[in-house]
Amino acid sequence: MTEAVFYVLAVSAVITALLCILSRSTMSAVLWLTATMLSLAAIYLLLNAEFVAAIQVLVYAGAVMVLFLFVVMLLNLSTVTTDLRGPASLAAAIVLVGLLGIQLAALWRYTPGRLAAEVAQSPALADPSALFAAGDLARREALERGVVGGVAVPLFQSYLVPFEITSVLLLAAIVGAVVLAKRRI
């Protein structure tokens, strides 16, 4: 059942992503990407990451995409001609994406057992539940503290310094965006 739902969502994510990169109008590209992000949010639910799914809908599909839509509407672009590049770029894209796709396609067949065999480098030691105890620990933590608590405790303990650095990054981004958008450059 879970797998069937996953494959439906995966197909919808791939189709909306294809429509996103091929659609002629900028507005529909942004809206198709929003659909991709919503499919991904549902996939996160299947992968036991409920809080990330909620944040994906609120921050990504909500805030970031609305920012894109605002800019698209502000610029009022004409959609008469296509903006696809010439045949040379098409050939380059096919070669590049083909190579990348072949390399990444191997990931399709990964299972926890195979990952464990590669990490342990010997078939005798390859026991996923022993090697990846952190996953089970996190799952028990989530049951104990709730979905948000299971993510928040490590975020504000082990990852406190990166979290604070993030606030400096956001401040710099705000200042940069205001300066760039306000003055005539």
Add this chain to the structure above:
Amino acid sequence: MTPGMTLLGPALGLSAILFSLGVAGVVLRRNAIVLFVCIELMLNAVNLTFVALAQLHGASGQIMVFFVMTVAAAEAAVGLAIILAIFRHKQSVDLQNINLLRG
């Protein structure tokens, strides 16, 4: 093993497909805003990898997704401000017309 664990391989495969589509979009399109949209698509594909592997490696993967989202939001804000400034200057967001740094 929870039901989601069996989805590890398919989730990584889906992430690979979405990342390749994002790269294809960056190479093929000339519209600067669509370029940013494709970069967001690639960041989302990487987030899916983090979430899929977080089932094995604990909450660190999910926390990394938050950092990626923060960087993506900052990048979108600054990038779109740059596009706005360029549009006011050139009346276009076509990358063919933006060749200020070309010698």
